[in-house]
Amino acid sequence: MRRAIGLLEVKNITKGILVADAMLKAANVDLILSQPMCPGKYIVMVGGDVGAVKSSVQSGKNVGGTENIVDEFVLPNIHGDVFRALSGCTEVTQINSLGIIESYSVASAIVAADAAAKTAVVQLLEVRLARGMGGKALVSLTGEVGAVKAAIRAGCQIIQDSGFLVDQLVIAAPHHSLHQSLF
Structure with a gap:
């Protein structure tokens, strides 16, 4: 059994709290993140075995109602660098080339970061989640220019069809000086 994470991005805070409760009651999962985001959205992220995470996310969707879900994912084998980038714990010593993906949803940004990190030898710098950005999310990464281009292309491709790519x-x-102002 592999470890997985799942996320529901909900349109409002009260439904988000209800969804979080349902997700935790539905399966044996660990709560990774449960909090409000700009502009009044709520995200719930859980981790655990693939089957448990899928069940948890489905239960959250059922309780929250599909009309209240902005975006979602279940990632069965997430790249380890995504967690450091989400928590802002990536130590940035040098930026070779810089790549950024801007998204309208938190979930799609995390999925894009995972795809980018799995595609090329890059360092994820940050996955910034909708705080003070009108609900948008950013993925930033660095590496050799060819690797950064490939990673950005892969991350964008994964979310482009959803309409969330900004x-x-x-x-x-x-x-x-840009390095100093960004990180």
Whole structure:
């Protein structure tokens, strides 16, 4: 059995809390994150065995109602760097080239970060989740320019069809002052 994470992004806070409760009661999962986000959305992230996470997410959707779900995912084998990027614990010593994906949903940004990290040898810098950004989320990463381009392309491809992709960017050699202002 592999470890997995699942997330529901809910349109409002009260439904989000209800969804969190249902998800935790439905299966043997660990609560990773349960909190409000801008602009009044709520996210719930759980972890555990794949089957338990799938069951938990489905129960949350059933209780919350599909009309209240902004986005969702179940990732059965998440890349380890995603957790450091989510918590802001990535130590940034140097940015070679910089890649950024901007998304309208928290869930799609995490899925994009996972796809990017699995595609090329890059370092995830941060997955910034909708705080003070009008509900948008950002994925930032660094590495050699070719790897960054491949990772950004893969991350964007995974979310493009959902309509949540806002924009993407690759800067081959960002100015050192930009590094200081971003991280």
